[in-house]
Amino acid sequence: MRTFLAGLGLALVATVALAAGTSNKWRLQFSGGADSDGRIVLEITPAEGEPMRATAEIRKGRGENAVARDVRDALRAQVGKRYHVETDDGEDVLVKKRRGERDFIVTIVENSVQGVRINPETE
Numbered sequence: 001m002r003t004f005l006a007g008l009g010l011a012l013v014a015t016v017a018l019a020a021g022t023s024n025k026w027r028l029q030f031s032g033g034a035d036s037d038g039r040i041v042l043e044i045t046p047a048e049g050e051p052m053r054a055t056a057e058i059r060k061g062r063g064e065n066a067v068a069r070d071v072r073d074a075l076r077a078q079v080g081k082r083y084h085v086e087t088d089d090g091e092d093v094l095v096k097k098r099r100g101e102r103d104f105i106v107t108i109v110e111n112s113v114q115g116v117r118i119n120p121e122t123e
Contacts, residue, residue, distance in 0.1 A: 022047045022103035023122035028071065028093040034062040035115035040071055043109050044079055044095065046102040054078035058113045065090040067116055094123070 028042075037060045045051040056074035058067055065087075072093050075085040083104075084096045095106060106120050 021105050023105075024103050025094065025096045025123040026104075026106045027088070027121050027123050028068075028095070028106065029119040029121065030064045030068045030071070030091045030093070031117045031119070032064060032115045034058050034060050034067060034113050036060050036113060038113035038116075039110065040067075040074075040108070040113060040116070040118070041110040042071070042075065043107045044075075044083065044104050045107065046104045048102055052079050052082075053109065058116070064116070067113070068093050 038058055040056045040058060041053060042056075043051050043053050054071075054074045054077070056067075056071045058070055062070065068087050068091050072085055072087050075083070075093070075095060079085070079095075082098060082101055084094075084098055086094050088094050095104075097104060108118055108120065111118060
């Protein structure tokens with residue numbers, strides 16, 4: 001019984017922490033060009049529900065605008081029906097929830113592309 005209550009308490013803390021960091025819109029700011037081949041893996045986690053991952057394969061020599069487009073396309077392919085994904089100012093990717101969806105968190109799971117930096121911010 002204690003284990004069950006401890007697990008329930010941890011689940012409640014995780015839910016509260018997730019809800020505190022969620023937003024209806026995220027901006028991913030890309031800077032720097034790709035100095036190596038690699039991949040960028042992002043995870044979108046709604047306040048309630050299962051997380052979704054998107055992987056963008058990035059080729060060496062891609063500039064920040066091209067990297068942003070590659071990530072945009074990967075996100076659209078994976079989560080496009082639930083979220084609106086677009087580029088802004090060339091080097092930014094905006095992810096917005098669609099009507100009826102919950103607020104969410106964007107997490108950078110992996111960025112193995114040397115020279116590319118990603119700054120996620122809520123809007």
